[in-house]
Structures are given as C-alpha cells and as structure tokens.
Amino acid sequence: MEFRLLGPFEARHHGQLVELGSRRQERCILAVLLLDMGRLVSTGRLIELLWNGRPPTSARSAVHTYIGRLRASLAPYGARIRTSGDGYLVERDGHHVDVDEFSRLAYQASRATDPTARVRLVDQALALWRGPFLADTADGELRERLHGTLEELRLTGIELRAEAQLALGRHTSVINELPPLVARHPTREQLVAILMTGLYRGGRQADALQLYRSTRQALREDFGVEPGMRLREVHQRILRDDHPLDRPSRPVYEVRVRAESLPWSVGGHPALEFCNTFAGWGHEPPMPGAEWLREYRTLAVWTGHVGLVEDATVDLLIELARCDPDTATAVLDEARALRSRLYTCLTGPDDQQAFDAVARHAEAAAKTLVFRRDSNGCGRWSPNPTAGIRLPVHAAAWSAAELLADPRRLTIRVCPDEMCGWLFLDKAGLRRWCSLATCGQTAAAEAPCLTA
Template sequence: MTTARAGRTVLFDMEFRLLGPFEARHDGRPVEIGSRRQERCLLGMLLLDTGRVVPTDRLIDLLWNGRPPAAARGAVQTYVGRLRGALKPYGVRISTRGEGYAVEGEGISVDVDEFGALVRAAGVAADPAERARLLDRGLALWRGPLLADAADGELRDRLHGTVEELRLVAVELRAEAQLALGQHAHVIAELMPLADRYPVREQLVAVLMTALYRGNRRAEASRLYRTTRELLRADFGVEPGPRLREVHRRVLDGDDRLDRTGRPVYEVRVRDENLPWSVGGHPALDFCNTLAGWGRESPLPGAEWLRGYRTLAVWSGHAGLADEVAVNRLLHLARRDPATAEAVLAEARAFRAALYASLVDPADHRAFDAVARAAEAAARTMVFRRAADGRGRWRADLTAGLRLPLHAVAFSGAHLLADPGRLTVRACPDERCGWLFLDGSGLRRWCSLGTCGGRADAPCRSA
C-alpha cells in the first residue's frame, strides 16, 4: 500500500484500520487477525502506541474495565501468543519488554496515526484549499467509532478519548477552510447536525453562525447563539467565550466582515487550545505574533493566545520546540505548581516584548541584552538528541521544569537574531497590526494575514 503523508509518498506493507471496525490489510488485501473480540481489542491498544511499551497491568485494566478475573494475566499471555502467530507471516512483531508489550516492525501503517498527521499538516497549510484537501483525506479515514466491533464507549474514552476530539477539530478546521473558499452552504449542511449533538462546543457554533449569516439566515444564527448561551449558563455557570460573543455582535450589527470570503483563518486548534496559524516562517516570529494588532486597544478575538501556561506549553509542542512527552510532563507540573507556572508565563510575556523589539529595532541594545541573557540561560539546558526521523535536534532538557518552553523559544529567538535571515524580517507598518513576517523577496511591505484589515475601511495591502 502507498499513502501520501504530509506531502510525501510512503510505502506500507501492513495496514491497520482502527477508526471503525478493526481491519488488517497486507499489500492492500484483507487478512484475518484476531478472531476473538478481546484479541482484536488488545492488538488495537498496542497499535495506538506502536513502538512503545504498553504495561501488562494497563492492558488488563482496560480489557476487563477495572474488574479483571484471577486468570487475567494468563489470558493476556494467551492472546499475545495467538496474535504473534497470526502476525508473524506479515513481519509484525509483538515484543515483550519488561512488564509490558510493544508492536514493532517495518512498513506498519495505523489509520489513527495517518489521521493525526493529516490534521497537523492541515493546521500549518496557508492555503485554505490545501487545508480542505488534507482534512477531506483525513476525515475519509473514519469508518465509525474507534474499534467499533471490539470496544464499548467507555473503553474508547479510556483508550484514546482524544481521537474523537481530534475528529471534531478536523471538522471545524475544514468548515473554516470552506468558509474561506465561499462554501457556506456546505458548512451549514455539515455542522447543523453536529451543533445539535455538541451544543456547547463554541468553536463549532461560531463557524456555523458565520455560515448562517452568509446564507442570509441571521435569525437562525442569533437563535443558535441564544441556545448555546443558555446551555453554558445552565450547565456550567459560564458565559460564552470572547470569539463567540464577537461573532454574535457582528451578526447583530450586520458587520460586513462576516460576509468576506477568502478571509484568512487566524487560529489553529491544537488539543483544546486556539493558537495562531504558523505564519511567520519561524517559531520565534510566531511567538512574537501572539498578539494580533500590537498597537490596537481591542485585538481580534482569540488573538492573544498567550493567556495561560497551558497554552504556552501546548504551543511549544505545536511549533516543534518541545516533544509530546515534554508537553505532557509540563502540563502535569503546571497542575501541581500553578504559582510557578504563572511566574514563567509572566517571564514569557516579557521575553516576547524584548524579542519583538530586537527584531523591529536593531539599535535597541537593552532589548537585545534581555534576549541574550535569556538565550544564555537556555543554552545551559539544551541537549542534542537524535529525533525519530534520524536527524539531530537541540531540545530543552526536562530538568528545566516549567521553564522549558521559555528556554526553547529563547534558544530559537537567539538563532533567528544570529541568522542573516533576520535582515528579511518585516513588521507590517499599519498601526493596528505590526505582525512580523519573513520577506525573502524584499518586495512586500504589508503583511498578508488580514490582521491589519480589522476594519472594512483599511483592508490588508501588499506591494
């Protein structure tokens, strides 16, 4: 089997499909693996963490939902033995490592991994048509709930609850891309039933309200907002977030910005955080662009994403400055020590201002010195490691604790300031924007994000 993953073609001998009923294919042809439900379920658990050890105790806990029989360990060993025999002809191994098992082998494809790769690729694609294409391919992998014939709903939540969340994120991102392409009718048809199932999912509701507005259905858009607001207040005691309130305000005002097609999408959803699109061409620039409209009193809704330590940690993983293990560890530490996390966040904001000043005004020696001190502190924590793709990468070591994402971006910022490419950094001169971007051509004067087009009378311009 061949598949295109994030822009390249990869050859796979063995394909496992977990998004729906369990399926295994070798060279594109179905093969029988695991005739018993629990065997398929166990293999699915291992495939969700291909190459990593899953402890036997966790397998037992999941298979019997916390109520294992006395012979559970022996049963797991029996299941593994049968699966090894079934998988051996296809070059797939289940290795015993310590107190657990791991699936190993060359040329293994798992649809859950493929789906995640396509969503991540869509999240950094600048062209809405390309984003929609990638997300169409990813969502086409869904044939039903995770391990539909081998796991119940409770087990699916425990196994990989984020998979369903990622599917909804993909649907929302595709809807936003479709709106940018002028396809509001498609968005309404797809999101209407989902809004009934997930009535307090604010991102989904905001996109659907925009689509309804463009379809001359303002009354329905307003009614949808009222329903969502009532449910949020009744069930959670909270008001809608700033983005949803802003969309509602624009619907009531008849704001023409909701009618614009081709308007850029400012955010990408990573886990349950809204982060800006990767727009600057460099992590340090994206870090500076955490506030859309540096000179504006009221920035665009959701533009200030550096509002919590969790967001900072998730962003550092999204931008490739930290790996997934580090991000999960950071979130755990932040829950245990919120005061330190808040202090690190304040440092990150101060560093952002210094880095921004260094890039827009090379003569600002005070700002450069602040960046230099942060970079020197970061350098003492950096280690050089071999990454999964075989290349070496500098990473901030986990011993840096909650300061890890700050060290990571300081190291990245120092590299940018030392790079001749720094001379191509431009700041949009519109007083209501100020976004930074790399301009290798030397021709552009205005950013192309639409952030300085916050009002209809001042559209974003380019040379």
C-alpha cells in the same frame, strides 16, 4: 502490514484481508498496542482496558494467552509483538496504522495556509474513517476511553475544514454540514462560532442568534460559565450587522501581533508564555494549533510582545533574519530546544538534566546583558542588541533564569486539561485550570491540578 482501526478492525497484507484474533479480546489487545506502536504498553493497562477496571483473577494469564495467539497469527506477515519488562509493544518494522496517517494529515492541515489545500488535507484525513472507531471490536465504554484524543482531532479537523470553506465563500456547505455535529456537541464553542458565521452569511441572522442563545444556556447549565471571547465576538458582530463577517477567524487561544499568531497570555511571566501552547505537549504528532513558534519572525515578534526587547530591536531582528535565513532557522531550532527543556524543568523540578540545559543557556545570555535605565526611571538588566540574530534565545533564557530564581517558581501549576498543558502562576492555590472558559470541560470533575 496495514492495520485499520478507524471503523471495523481490519488487517491487510499486500492489500489482502487477513484474519487476526479469533476472539474480540485479542483484537482489542492488538488495537491498544497498535495505538502506541513502537512504545511499551504495560500488562496492567491492558488488563484495565480489557475488563473496564473489573478484571477476573485470571486476567494476567489470559492476556499472556491472547498475546501468544496474536504472535502466531502475525508471524507469517512479519509483524512482531515484543515482551519488554512487564508489558508488550508492536515493533514498527514498516507497518502502517490508519490512525497515524489520520493524525499526520490533520497536522498538515493545521499548518496549511491555503484554504483549498486545507480542505483537501482534511478530506483525505476524514476519508480514512469507515465508521465508529473499532466498531466491531471495542464496546462503548472501551471505545470512549481509547479514542478521546482521536475524536478531539477529528472534530478539530472538521472545524479547520469548515473555516477554510468560509474563506472560500462556501457558507452553504457549512450550513448543510455542521448542524448535526453541533447538535451532538452543543457546548463546543469553536464549532458553534463557525456555524453562526455561516448562517449569518447565508442571510439567516435570526437562526445564528438563536444558536448563540441555546449555546449560552447549555454552557451556563452544564459548566456555570459564559461563552468565551471568540463566540461573544461573533455574536456582537452579528448584532451590529457587521456584514459579511469576513475577517479571518482566529482561535480563542490566539493573539495577533504584527500579523503573527502568538499564544494567549495566561501564564503571568514571559518564561511561561514562551512554553505555553494550546494543545499541550503529550501528543505525537502535536495537536493542530499546538505549535505557535513557526518561524524566526514569530520568535522575534513574541520577544517584543512580552517586553523582553524594544520594538526597534524587533525591526532589526526581522531584517537580520531576512538577510540571513539559514542562521535564523538554526536559531529558531535552538529556541525550540530551549523551550522544550524549560517546560520539562518547570514541570519536573527534580529533572537535573533539564535544569542544567536551561542554565547553560542562561549563562550564555548573562554574558550579553547590559544594565540600562528603564522608561519609568528604574534600572534593569536586558539583552544587548549587539547579540544580533541570537538575541531572542538570550532573552528567553534570561527570563527563564529570572523565574527559576524567584519564589514564585513554587506557585507554577500545569493546567490538567489533557488538551491544554498551559503553565500559569497561582499564588492563592485556588485555580484549577488556566482558563475556566476554555479548559476543564474534557477532564474528569475531580482531576487534581498538578503542582509543578
């Protein structure tokens, strides 16, 4: 079956519209299950969402009744709702949900390097939206609770598309399309920066500067912060008449080293930077911008950038990868697996399996270490370049072991912004977010910062 949630709820079988759920609550339950298709959704969560935290005493039996009716409606089309523990899940069985297709296309667009391909992919993704999310099914409060991540993904996709249009010289399209969206999201700095650039390229310097002033005022009034680095940079370049602002724009969370995109350094330790991404770890597929470790060259450059190896060694690693791309790909996969285990280990101290996995990498790295005199005259252990193409994995593992053995390990925190998840050290115990300028705007005002 094909299920459409990006607009009025629709279900189709072989292209034909199918009526499911005679009651709005039934369609709501099915929509929630489809958003997590193949994964268990507890009865408690269904009750909380369906009645907005104010359930009647008969809520549990009502959910059971709704599930029974849905099962009967879906059975002729081969769709099944399975009970598992105290919850339910819709089995995949080849069924399609437009939300999944939208997420897939948005993720592909984020990885596309050709601006024409990026515009095409984002257009395909946005074309799946037929109106407001679950327009005829969920009320405003429920819709807001369910589609926060989807709305963020949609906005990010629009930003990616607009940046690609600028790269293609289509600033007029940007000027025509973005103002209504900026008006609805006046503190979304990435969106504002793109529109300011478009206005400047269109000869509307005064309008671009006025947009900056109004955005700065909104940020100060709503959050008590100044504009972030990216927006300030665009503002300064407009003031300098830096025509035509033609350098490729970069997200505020990104740094560029040897033409490679690396994560913004906020963690305070190489092992934390190894884990850090922009979009966090809880989204499938990952949010656009989440994956910085795209190829072996990036891994090698990062290892030198954080000081785990010398620049000459980075040159050697890049050349080795060029000569042996298959081994480089295998090492990159190993590095990603280590990163995932390390993130789990740092955020879940009781996860023995994750710790053991990192420990095995660290033990292998220890066998390759050499003790050398540093440039400041001190001695230190460092990975031996004779380890060859696997050196970055050893370097990351050794750095991880060093952090796990350090008392600072107890001060690691996880940024609670649902779109982030960065790790950072906080000896004072006072920081709530990894960066007050970019995080914390989408989380509840009283959301606690988790201690890892």
